[in-house]
Amino acid sequence: MKLCRIFIASVLVLLISSCAKRIPVSYQKVEDNQYVNVRTRNGESFEGIVKAKQETYLVLQKEAQSKSLNKIARNNITEILSAPPVYDYENKIISEFDIQKIQHGKNARLFTIGGAALSFGTSFFAGSLLQRGLASDDSTNAVMWGVTGVGTIAGTGWFFHKGKTKDRAVAIEAIRDYRYRLAEKEMEKNKGRKQEVSQEMEKIKQERARQDEELKRLMERLKQREETKEKQ
Secondary structure, three states: OHHHHHHHHHHHHHHHHOOOOOEEOOHHHOOOOOEEEEEEOOOOEEEEEEEEEOOOEEEEEOOOOOOOEEEEEHHHEEEEEEOOOOEOOOOOEOOHHHHHHHOOOHHHHHHHHHHHHHHHHHHHHHHHHHHHOOOOOHHHHHHHHHHHHHHHHHHHHHHHHHHHHHHHHHHHHHHHHHHHHHHHHHHHHHHHHHHHHHHHHHHHHHHHHHHHHHHHHHHHHHHHHHHHHHHO
16 A cells, blocks of 8 residues: 555656746746736735736736736735746747647647556556555455556546647747748848839939939030020
8 A cells, every 4th residue: 555655646746747837037027928927915816918017017918818907016916926938939928828829639639548548558567566466355456456547547647738738839839930931921021122112212313313414404505505695
C-alpha cells in the first residue's frame, strides 16, 4: 500500500508540475493584451485580457465575446499574476483570445485516446509486478487494480494535457505565420504606393521642367519683341 501511495503521489506531482505557472508581475511591466489575474485589497480577484493600461487604473476584458469590462484602480491592486506572455515575430503579444479562437482539440483527442491505452497497459503491468511482490490475497488484487485505475486516469490526464499543449503551440505558430504574411503583404502594398508616389513625383517634375522651358521661351520672345520695337 505504501508503494501504491508513492506511485499516486508521483503521478500527481508530475501533472501539477506540467501546468503553466503564473508568476507575480509588477504594474509597470503589464502589457496590453496580456492575460492577467488581479487581486485587490478588498479580497476580490479579476481575470482577463488587459484592454487598457493607464497610470492610475487597468481595464480588463474577461471573455472574448463579452463587452463587459472591469476597471481596477491601481491603488486598489495588491498583486498581479500572469503566465509568461506569447509574442509574434514583431514582438507583439498574442492574446489568449486570439489563441482560443483558432485552437482546435485534434491533438488533445488523439493523445487522450492513445495515452489511455498506453497508460492502462503500463499501469496494469506495474500493478501486476507489485502484486507478485506481495502475498497473494484479495488485498493484493485491490492493490493491482488500484494502481491500474489510478495510473490509467493519471496517465490519460497527462497525455490530454500534452495534446492540449500541442494544440496551443500549433495555434500560436499559425497566428505568427498569419501575422508575418500579413506584414509582408502590407510591406508590398506600401512599396507599391511608394513606387506610385515616386512615379507621380517624376511626372510633376517633368511637367514643371516643361512649364519652365515654356516660360523661358516666352520670355525670350517678349525680349526679342522689345528689342525690335526699340530698333524701329
